[in-house]
């Protein structure tokens with residue numbers, strides 16, 4: 001039986017107060033909190049097991065290597081891919097930069113890179129740099145005035161533009177919309193495009209089966225999935241990874257080095273130059289175990305319960321305008337309050353102990369498409385409760401009446 005209090009007990013930070021109020025943390029789209037098993041694993045590594053990986057013959061180094069590589073296996077099992085197709089990076093941003101760099105040799109002038117207006121800057125700017133290097137052109141799938149993409153128009157864009165690369169998010173960080181990536185990947189593959197999925201917001205919430213999705217690349221960040229900061233993942237189909245040039249060069253990624261020449265390891269080691277975040281990766285394994293310990297049906301049912309309460313309550317506040325797809329959503333609501341600046345609303349909410357995000361959420365093209373400067377974003381995680389939503393709604397009503405005085 002799903003017990004949210006038992007889950008909350010694993011997150012000590014949730015019982016702290018902020019400005020003398022109980023913390024209500026609704027900024028999970030930015031980063032989630034970490035359960036005790038993750039925190040303890042990182043501590044245990046430095047207390048008992050600290051050593052560098054892949055280099056030593058001594059006990060501690062072999063042990064660190066075994067633990068570090070075991071997490072690659074755990075992740076491979078979670079995503080249903082081969083462990084040699086998984087590269088450790090420092091976050092989704094680095095993963096996307098690595099892919100955009102690695103695909104440089106495949107692009108010709110005027111080739112099209114198709115993204116969407118929902119993308120995080122991390123899934124826009126690396127492609128712009130790739131376009132500058134190669135003469136390729138970036139096009140975007142458009143959103144409507146609520147921030148939703150029109151599926152048939154997106155398919156038509158793929159079929160008409162015949163992009164070389166299609167890179168889209170699984171779920172929007174700004175609005176929470178879940179995109180129909182299964183069919184968009186199918187359409188993109190039908191015209192021979194390389195498909196890249198930004199899973200930063202979907203990894204923990206949707207637990208994608210990458211073998212079924214059949215995308216060429218998928219990226220995510222551990223810190224948005226109950227793991228440590230400074231750890232990211234990159235899935236790439238093995239043949240594509242091995243065709244790509246290395247991203248960073250140095251120790252670990254080489255096969256043989258002379259003064260004038262080097263040959264490189266196979267993937268994934270070819271993309272893991274230097275000493276990685278060993279403790280972070282090992283602790284991330286515990287985050288995946290935490291996610292997997294809650295049956296997916298219970299996870300989604302609880303989140304739906306909390307999210308539906310949030311949406312139905314917000315719809316009763318007449319000054320509030322909601323954005324995004326409220327049906328197919330990972331549990332994020334983005335809104336504005338009539339005649340009020342988002343920062344004023346969020347600052348006063350903070351005095352109630354409520355953590356929300358304001359601004360453009362690294363989604364400036366999306367904000368331009370919606371013709372607004374920013375929103376207030378409340379994003380829920382598995383440990384949030386209906387009672388916290390009640391508190392948030394009470395505080396929001398209070399803040400709005402204060403601002404209207």
Ligand SMILES: Cc1ncc(COP(=O)(O)O)c(C=O)c1O
Pocket residue numbers: 029030090091092093094120122123169171172173198199200201221
């Ligand atoms: C959809 C999406 N993509 C990419 C990123 C970048 O992630 P990171 O800052 O962990 O590299 C984020 C972070 O907010 C995101 O939400």
